[in-house]
């Protein structure tokens with residue numbers, strides 16, 4: 001699914017799909033924003049959703065806010081790379097921007113749930129790197145959902161009661177990060193991305209690079 005771009009060291013590399021999942025409130029959005037601010041060569045996948053916009057969210061930046069008929073038309077038109085129903089709303093990843101980013105050599109960051117992660121993995125196993133974020137405790141999770149102050153008490157209750165089910169999928173992920181402290185969790189997530197970018201099998205330009213080095217040594 002991906003062609004190549006160039007790593008910071010100039011060696012051509014396959015783009016990767018970097019997935020963050022967690023129970024609601026554990027910190028995916030916070031960590032995604034930090035990654036987007038501090039890492040180059042990374043494009044955020046903006047999902048389409050039928051859920052109502054929260055205060056402060058921007059259409060086209062945080063999500064594409066669409067109604068159900070439009071979402072269904074996207075599914076019908078095969079415009080979504082994956083999609084799922086979460087908390088009674090539909091969420092899905094528009095295919096075209098992801099393919100464009102990967103083919104221009106960028107990595108793509110996804111904030112999607114376990115159902116979407118499974119679908120991406122089925123489509124492109126070798127190119128998916130998945131990270132599951134855990135909260136340090138249930139009390140912290142609840143505190144964070146309240147501190148975000150963007151959902152009603154009823155929605156928060158729903159999210160808390162889904163957390164255990166969401167969390168049961170942790171073992172399907174490549175990496176697990178416990179978000180005690182934001183800076184530490186960010187450093188861990190950043191290290192994962194940096195190391196995955198250096199994986200030999202993604203660095204399709206290495207054969208040529210090493211050949212050229214050998215040529216220089218023989219000259």
Ligand SMILES: Nc1nc2c(ncn2[C@@H]2O[C@H](COP(=O)(O)OP(=O)(O)O)[C@@H](O)[C@H]2O)c(=O)[nH]1
Nearest residue numbers: 024025047083084086091092093111112113116
């Ligand atoms: N499968 C899938 N899940 C998504 C997508 N976009 C968001 N989600 C997930 O839907 C869930 C609810 O997201 P949201 O309503 O923004 O609440 P949040 O959990 O507080 O970020 C989260 O687990 C997101 O990761 C998507 O495009 N596909």
Ligand SMILES: Nc1ncnc2c1ncn2[C@@H]1O[C@H](COP(=O)(O)OP(=O)(O)O)[C@@H](O)[C@H]1O
Nearest residue numbers: 024025026027028029030144148179180181182
């Ligand atoms: N390590 C942390 N310590 C304290 N608060 C945090 C931490 N990480 C995130 N938060 C706060 O918790 C709330 C939920 O985080 P958010 O990133 O929106 O979670 P998610 O996207 O997983 O639902 C936000 O108000 C955020 O600022």
